[in-house]
Every structure is written in structure tokens, then in C-alpha cells.
Amino acid sequence: MTWQTYQPAALLIGIPLVVAFLLPFINLLFGKRKFLATFVGVGLALFQLLFGLLVVLPKAMDKPIFVFMSGFKPPLGIALWIDVFGAGLSMLLWFIALAAFIYNLSYLHVHDEMRFIILTILMVTGATGVSLTNDLFNMYVFLEIASISAYALVNAYRTAETAEASMKYLILGSVATSFVLFALILIYQGTRSLNMWDISFKIGSMPTGTLWLAIASLFVGFGVEGAIWPLNSWLPDAHPAAPASISALLSGAVIKIGILAMVRFMYIVFTGAIATTKQFSVFLMVIAALTVLVGEFSAYRQHDVKRLLAFSSTAQVGYMVLGIFSGSPIGFVGGILHVFGHGLSKALAFLLSGEITDKVPDRDLNKAGGSLSGISTAYSNLVAVLGLSSMPPFLTFFSKLFIIIGLVQRQFYWAAAVLAIGSIVEASYYGSYLAITSGSPLKWDRVSWRTVGYILLASGLVAISFLSPFVDNFSQGLLNFTAGTQMGFDHAVFNVAEWLINNGWMWLCIVALFILANLSLHAVGYAGLLISVLVLVFPQNAAELLGLSAGSVTSTILLGLLAVGSAVLSMVCLSGTGWGKNKSFQINAALLGFISLLWLISSNSLLSTLVAWEVLSWSGLMMVVGEGNRELASSYYGWAMASGLAFMFAVAGQALGQNWWLLALTLGVLIKLGMFGFHGWMIKVYGESSPVVGAVFSGILSLGAVVVTFKYGVENYLMFPVVILAGVQIIYGGLIALGKENLREILAYSSLSNMGFLIIAIFLSSKALQGAGLGSNAIVSYAPFIFAVAYALFESVLFLGTSYQRSNKGVLLSLSVVVASLASAAMPLTSGFLAKWSVYMSSIYAFSPLLTAVLMLGTILSIAYTAKWFILWLGSTSVTKRGVENVSLLVGALALIGTSFIQLGISWTGAFFWIVLLTLLATIVMLVPFFRKARQEGEVYTGSALFEPERATMQFEDLFYPYGLWLSKAAAHALEAGYTYLTSFFDFMADVVRSTYTGVINDYATYIVIFFIAAFVIGRGWLM
Incomplete structure (x- = not known):
């Protein structure tokens, strides 16, 4: 391997040691002024960053740097070995330190600021030394410097709690460094060298027993430092005790030096020796898997904010080890990149925990409602949670995707399953955490140095995520100089830089619409209506703009779904009511959901589809977080993560040429559609949230699954079990809806039943498209599109209509709700009838009389529960005004009527015409006596199916009188x-x-x- 020398790189260690030594004298010179030490720390961190990023790191990315100390070349002299991993980790350390120092200007409450800052500098310098040294004994010295400083910093507040945590950390840390020292003695005794590269050539001469004893000792020592289970017991106690800025450094960067040390030993010192055998890698991966599971499930059970974040850090270390030691180059890159993405995200989360600690001294999440509801803290908290849960566009998304690809490539399917389980649990508790802390009305918070610290870390996370050319070069350097392989990273799976450049316009759209939403919500509503009109009037231009084939079947369907989504966005923004506690989050979520739908339509690869799908998921999270309900957010985000992971596995399978990728994609779609068995989140979110949440989920987010199925299809060999479950779902949802009295609960189970129809339509349509093509079965092929359009429109109108249950209803609102109710009940002249008809025809073409019977029974139930919903909605007050303010809902009603005349293999003459006519006549005959007897003088009556109604609140059975x-x-x-x-x-x-x-x-x-x-x-x- 080629390398270069650059002696000034030693300043990365020398300068901070000098500053730490001179700081007491500087303090005396300037009269012990308050925050003087902190400002010196800020200046030092800035120097380290600028020098490292502009000078050292670019050189290290070209070739590793050797720095020979005191003029003696290795193996006699001490040397630094600076590769991209070590240089990058040292930059991460000093960047988090910079944010922490700035944060301390508004936060620090310790007894001795000078002592605190000096210890912090020494801790970061020690960690930097471990990152850059090539000498084993100096690694031990720097590890002791970092550890001893950390012990003292944990006890910065000098209370009984902090003293106990510090002592526990001291004991375990001392044991760890003793094991490391013992291993170094064994290695020196066997090789007579302390230089890593020199030892790598001599390690084969060591006796096998001695070698394994050294390996085991190193594993224990660095396992404690890296907080790997079962050596992580110090971490959950140390974090709650330490100040927020120290917790940010400990979890964000310092514990990563244990990972770096393990990488150094495995890929340099023990390269080619017994330690790199598959058995040892499997052992490490088993430990990593247990670390993931223990960390995630322990975090899920926590009520203490900082203990939750601490256990989460343990789990994240497990993900890193899974990737680094998977034996796959792409997995190795993913594990290293996860170090940096998690470091910034967790540091930001720990800094924010200081806000919670100020308001809730015992850090109990149950008491922390709305503690991060300031503008800066709420959005910083959102960035931190999305980064920690590996959502795009953040670096952790790509790092976890690379880890999955690496595990699948090496056929560690059990480890990939552990990663999936851990990620789902993680999403569940982070959804709950976000809903509690940020689910309150936003307000302008006081600008302080803390705010600068939050913005700095959040900006750093965003910047490192979008600097994809840098990330690509950095990853290539990791493979060349750290893992010792010459594999080209660009060809490993895909080019991240190229992808982000090609899709950069979408991120610009997100920023632009967010700004527009904060300026005027009505402007967004009008923009949505304008988009819908333009798509319908100029479909060819819209198709070309989105990269679709103009005039094709798929293009027509996707543009139709886009028009419906934009119409729903218009209704949501113009209605102006039915929002949750955190209206700002929900407004941005509605916009984000629409943009992700647009993105799904325009995506030209499975990777772009995955990113758009994940953005769709976190728009739903923002929507639910706006309710401030932890159970809703936990349930939704857990299932959304499961769906996103299925898509990640699909990308991995397709990239590796494995034919099961469509199966994974299908499972992701089914989870998002709330198929029976995966439907718990749907019932909670739709039934317990504000009206706008149900409208956005039904009218925008649900369309994403239909877009994906039209682009890629579904796995047809799942048809039999899926259709059975969907049939059960139709009947189950309809029956439960009949027994509910709450309007949104009825709509929740109605949505569940309707999703059963849609799932059946998707699978039968996929079979038709892959079989005989369109031809005479055009209605079958278009059935999912027809049903999705109808469902999106009538459900969104009905959900928004529930905002007016207890108020006087305008004429336009009542007309819109009547049309939507008729569509929900599959009455003719609405697209609801056409939707159900298309699914019937699909089942008939499938030669399934039993399925057709189930669909008909489901339709009968939909008529019944829709009638009950309408009775409950209409019965509370009377129509006493024109209701011009509800004209936005009329858009949905007119669309429901207009879309009923879509010509897709249906002739409005012959049998179809007579069925429509007879159904209309039967409906009129049924409804006339109901409207004649059910209402009198604006009051609603009740009785039973056999007796004339009496004055009271109307019940469902009154529909059947006489x-x-x-x-x-x-x-x-x-x-x-x-x-x-x-x-x-x-x-x-x-x-x-x-x-x-x-x-x-x-x-x-x-x-x-x-x-x-x-x-x-x-x-x-x-x-x-």
C-alpha cells in the first residue's frame, strides 16, 4: 500500500494538548472572566475543524498519512497513521465539541467552568489520539486520557447520582483498559513490536493460544469502551448523570473509538491471522445482534429520556458492528458511515435533552409533553429523530441500506432479520418520543447559544448527507486504505452522488413548498387545485415533465392519481379546520406527502422509489406527531418502518440479482395498505386522530402504494392467501363499522374494509396485466386505479366533514357530504359505484363466485355503515346557512361525480345502464320514506325498525322504518x-x-x- 508523509498533521493532537496545558494561565492572565475558557474551547475546535477538513482529510483521502515522531521511523519510533476513517472520526469529535462548547454558553451550570472545559478538551484529544495513532502503547495512553477525563466529566454536577455513575464508569473503564494493556503486553511479547503495520507482518509467529488470549482481552477492553452488550452497563447510568453536552460527546463520538480500535486490530494488526476467520466474524455478529436486540428493547421500556437515548446508542453500535464485520465491502462501508450519521444525530438528540431536563428535572417522558415545542427545538428534534431512525435524505439511511445489502450479500439472513426487528422497535419508541416532546402547538422560542448549537449539528447532518461526491470518495478511501480492498465503490451497488444530483429538484420543491405553506396555507390550496387542473388539461406536457411516456396506459393512470392527490391537498388546505395540536407539523406533512407522491410517480429506479416511499412514511409521522398522542405515533411509525425495511430489502435483492425482491416489495405495499394482520396502525390513526389526518392518509398517502404496484406489479404467487385475508378484512371492517358510534371510528373501519377491495383489485389487476394484457379485461387492469381514485375522494371528504359534526352545516357542505356518502355506499353516478363494479368484474374474470359473493356482502355492509355514519353526522344539527366557506369540499364531490364517467371498458348502454338505473330507483324508493319520517323541525328521531320513531337521538335501525x-x-x-x-x-x-x-x-x-x-x-x- 502506498502512503505519504505530512508532519504538520501531528498538530491535530499537539495543539489541543498545549491549549489544555496553557488554559489555566490564560484564564489568570485575563482575570478569570466567565466563559473565557469556553470561548477558548470554541476557538480550538474551529481550528481543529478547519485544519482537519481543509488540509489533513483531503490528503488522507488521496493516500494515508504517516507522521514519524522525533525523527525515528517505525518500528523504532512512534508514528501516527492517518487514514480516512481516523481523520474523519477526529473531525466528527471536534465538530460535536464545537457545538457542545457553543451550547454550554447558555447551558453550563457546573461549579468549575475551567476544570470542565479542560477535561472536555482532554477527553476529545484522547479520543483523537486513539483515532490517529499507529502505536499500540500510545493508543493505550490516549485511551486512558480520554477515559479518565470522561469519568470526571460524568461527575461534573457532584451529586450523589453523578458520583455513583462516575464510580461505576471508572471501575468498568479501568477493567477495560487493564484488559487492553494485558493484550498489548502479550502482543509485544510475541512480536517485539508496538507498531501496527509491523505487527501485522509478525503476528503469524505468535502461539495460537497466546494470540487468542490477546484477541479476547482486546474484545473485552474495547467492547466496554464501545458499549457492546454485555459490556455496556456503564452507559445508561453515565448519560443521565452527565451534562447534556458531555452526553452528546460520549454517545455521539467517544464510544466510537472502541469501534475504531476494533477495526484497526481486525483489518491491520490481525490481517491474515486466525482472528479474521469466518468463525470469529460470526461470533462478533452474534454479539452485535444481541447488542441490537438488548439495546432496542431496553430503550423501548424507558421513561427517562437520557436512558432511552443511551440504550439506543448501544443498539446503534450493534448495527455498526453488523456492517463492519459482515465480510462484505458494501456492508463495511455502511457500518463506518453509520458511525458518522449516528454520531451527529445522537449528539443533537442529547443536546436537546438539556431542554427537557430544565423543564422536567427527573427527565420523565410522561411529564415532558411539549417540552420541545419551540420552532428551533421542534424542527431540530425532528431532524434528530429522522436521522436516528435512518430516514432519507440523511446519511444513516444510506448507511443502513448498505448494511442490509452487505448482510444479504453474505447470506447472513438471520442478522438482517435482527436488524429489521431492532429498527421496527426503534421506530416505535422514537415515534412516541417525538409525539410527546414536539406534539404541541409551536411557538417562537428565545434565541440563545443553545439554538446555535442545535442549528450547527442539524446543518452538519444535512450537509454530510448531501455532500454525496465527498461521501463516495470517502467510502472509496475506506475500502482502499482501511479495509484493504481495491473494490470500486461506485460499482458496488449504485452511485449515491449521481442519484442525489438527479433528484435534487425534488428537495428544492420540498423547501419551496414549505416556505409557501408558512406564508399562506390558502396559497398552497389554490396551488393544489391549479396542479390538478393543469394535469387534466395538459396531460402530455405533464407526462413529459415527469419523465413519463406520454399517452401510455401507465402514464394516464399515474397522472390521474396525481390529479386526485393534488385535489385532496387543495381540500385539506382550503377547508381550514380539523387540524391537530401541532398544526405546523401537519401542514408541512400534507405538503411532504403530496411531494413524495409526485416523486413516486417520477421515480425511474427502485432506489428513487425507496427514497420517495420513506419520505412518504415520515410525512405520515409528522402528521401523526401533530396530534401529540404517543400511542398513535408509536403504532404508525413502527409499521411504517416495517414497510420501509421491506422496500430496503427489495432494493438489496434487486441490486444483488436475487429474484425475491418483488416479494419484499409486495409485503411493503401490503403493510402500507393496512392488510388484515397489519391493520392495527390504521385503526388507531384513522379512528383517533383529527379529521385532517384521516383525509391526508386516505387521499394522498394511500395513493403511493397504488403508484408502486402499477410501476412494479406484485408477487402473484401470494394471491391466494392475500385474497383470503382481504376478504376477511372486507367483512370484518364492515361489521365492526356497523357497531361503532363515533364518526371517525366508523370511517377507520370503513377504510379497512375498502382497503380489502383495493388489495383484491391490485392482485387481480397484476395477474391480468401479466397475462392476457388489457384487451377485453381493461376494466380489470384499471380496477386499482378506479378504486383508489374513488376511495381517496370520498374518504377525504367524509373525514373533513367530521369537523362540522356539532356545528350548523352549510348547504355546500351538506351536498358534498351527501355525494361522498353515496360514493362510499357505491351508489350510481358516483365513482364509488364504478369502483365496486370494477372489482366485481375482476372477480368474475377470475372465475371466483365465492370472492364475488364476499365483495357483494362487503358492499351491502358499506351501504349500511355509510347510512349509519350519515345519520349520526346529519342528526346533530340542521342546515341553516349557505356554507360558502366549505366550497373546497365541493371539489371532491364534483370529482366523485365526474370520475364516475371514466370510460374504461364500460359501456353506458346495455346491462350496465339498466343496472345503474335499477339501483338508482331502488335507492330512491328506500330513501324517500327515511327522509320523510326521519327529520322533523330540525330534530332527529329514534325508535326501532318496527315502530314509528319517537323524539330522541336517532339510531341506526330507524333507517329501516317503515x-x-x-x-x-x-x-x-x-x-x-x-x-x-x-x-x-x-x-x-x-x-x-x-x-x-x-x-x-x-x-x-x-x-x-x-x-x-x-x-x-x-x-x-x-x-x-
């Missing part, structure tokens, strides 16, 4: 007549049996026997 009375009389007559006929039949049979042994047959029995004999003879044709 038909219920007629039906009951007819049923009684039928039962009476049936009883008579059955009695006569059994008498006749008794006479026939009796005649076999008495020879006597009654007259009527004789006549009947003669009749059957005659019929038999004629039927056989004997008389012809």
Missing part, C-alpha cells in the same frame, strides 16, 4: 306458511312410509304419486 315493519310482517307470514308446508310434507312422507306395511295410501298422496309417475314418463320421452 320497511322494517313490512319486512317483519312478511317474515312472520313466511314463517307461518313455511310451518304449514313443512307439516304437510312430513305428514305425506309419514303416509308413504306407513303404506309400505299397511297397504293404505291417502287420496292426496295417491294423486301426488300419480303426478310424479306422469312427469317421469313424459320427461323420458316415452310417449313421443
